[in-house]
Amino acid sequence: MKKNTRLLRLKFNLFVTILCAATILLGYGFDRVFTANAESLLVTQAKTNDEEGTAEAEPVATKEMVKLQLTATEDSTAASSDSGVDNTDDTASYISVYTEADTASVIVEQVFTGEWAEYIGQADGFIHIKTNAGNEGYILAENGAVQSVSDKSSNISLADAVIVLDPGHGGNDAGAVSTNEQFYEKDLTLATAEVIKTALEEKGATVYLTRSDDTFVSLDDRVQKGIDENTDIFISLHYDSFDTANTMSGYTSYYYYEYEEALAKDVNSGLTSSINALSNIGVRTENFEVIRETPYPSLLLELGYINTYSDLLSITNEEYYDQVASGIVAGLEKYFQG
Ligand SMILES: [Zn+2]
Secondary structure, X not given: OHHHHHHHHHHHHHHHHHHHHHHHHHHHHHHHHHHHHHHHHHHHHHHHHXXXXXXXXXXXXXXXXXXXXXXXXXXXXXXXXXXXXXXXXXXXXXXXXXXXXXXXXXXXEEEEOOOEEEEEEEEOOEEEEEOOOOOEEEEEHHHEEEEEEEOOOOOOOHHHOEEEEEEXXXXXXXXXXXXXXXXXXXXXXXXXXXXXXXXXXXXXXXXXEOOOOOOOOOHHHHHHHHHHOOOOEEEEXXXXXXXXXXXXXXXXXXXXXXXXXXXHHHHHHHHHHHOOOOOEEEEEEOOOHHHHOOOOOEEEEEEEEOOOHHHHHHHOOHHHHHHHHHHHHHXXXXXXXX
């Protein structure tokens, strides 16, 4: 009798376990298991096709770029010229671009380490490049790394676009702080990013955040996120502060590379059409790491002054984030159509 009860209980427990497992599999896991299998099947098929030389999948277009990274000692005399307080790189220094593949030739330009340039070719210990300013010249081979980066066309719709939003600061890096010390830039940038993400997703865009909670993310990792996600646009979000409180007001759109000017203008004009509480400072260029070291179109938006009381009233308000989001949506729609 005792034995039978135990056996019955065991059978019942087993039945419940199987039922639970089946429920979990059907309810939650089945889709994922099936999707994962389908994906690995596709990957296998693509590989097979590749081997047979009959791949039908559209290959990602790439172009050769040169990441300028100062390693040669003879260029280390140049000084840092960072002026902003946000995302600057204290170790930034210049790399000389020579007219010929010879360090004794004339220097046509000095470019920042961390910047990207167009790759033209190799030349005996030198790399032939075209700089952001449009100058052709030669850098020492050890000062540049040739890399394949995706070459995505802007001639797509917002619905097909991949956007990486970068909420500035986070974790032990609070960013700028309001005068009453109640508001941190890191919280406002994250709150803003979440609203923009939703608005862009409603338009069909694929959106990634460089951080989705209050954690510290290095500038390099933020830049890398855009590379990893093969992004079309990267937008870094910040709030300004000025040495003297209640002095400055308004929002500013920053870009680094000349080819990003149209994007910056489109987004900035989008913002002016939707933001009514703050004034537009305009479009500017600045040497911020997250827009200098990105081999894809990127912007940095300063969306108001956290230590100016009238700005603070707006930028701590969900309504303002909605306005910023509509402005960015309008700007990107214009950019992708243009
Ligand atoms: Zn900032």
